[in-house]
Amino acid sequence: MLKKLPQSQLPILCPNEECDDAPDRLRLSDLSESAVKPLKTALGQLVIVLLSNGRPRAFDARCPHMGSNLVTAACVGGDIVCHWHGYRFSGESGALVANPNEAIMKTLRVPSVAFDPTIKPSYQLRERALEVEDGWVRVK
Numbered sequence: 001m002l003k004k005l006p007q008s009q010l011p012i013l014c015p016n017e018e019c020d021d022a023p024d025r026l027r028l029s030d031l032s033e034s035a036v037k038p039l040k041t042a043l044g045q046l047v048i049v050l051l052s053n054g055r056p057r058a059f060d061a062r063c064p065h066m067g068s069n070l071v072t073a074a075c076v077g078g079d080i081v082c083h084w085h086g087y088r089f090s091g092e093s094g095a096l097v098a099n100p101n102e103a104i105m106k107t108l109r110v111p112s113v114a115f116d117p118t119i120k121p122s123y124q125l126r127e128r129a130l131e132v133e134d135g136w137v138r139v140k
């Protein structure tokens with residue numbers, strides 16, 4: 001019998017060597033608003049984004065949609081865009097802010113006894129607390 005694991009216990013997929021090479025701390029000056037940076041921690045792999053106000057934010061590297069590793073995600077306007085299905089998450093809050101599937105599925109989402117099309121999935125990146133000290137970014 002298969003046991004469903006909570007999201008926090010699912011393995012993070014590592015599509016490339018960046019996972020193994022991820023540092024355990026980053027220089028704040030090495031962060032940019034146009035790219036996510038991987039960070040290896042005791043909590044697992046994280047991605048770090050730099051907001052336009054200069055504050056870094058840390059999120060689990062696992063996409064809450066279907067588990068892609070966000071190390072290879074795009075960073076657009078401070079938001080994190082998963083490369084698998086294009087879900088866009090706020091770099092400020094981790095909340096889902098755009099789902100390209102909505103337009104594609106619009107004509108297929110018809111009400112039935114078993115399906116309410118007004119209920120939309122809500123996905124949220126898990127944020128982790130950071131500290132910045134002497135120009136270094138670390139997870140608390």
Ligand code: FES
Nearest residue numbers: 063065066082085
């Ligand atoms: S796995 Fe990230 S958008 Fe689907």
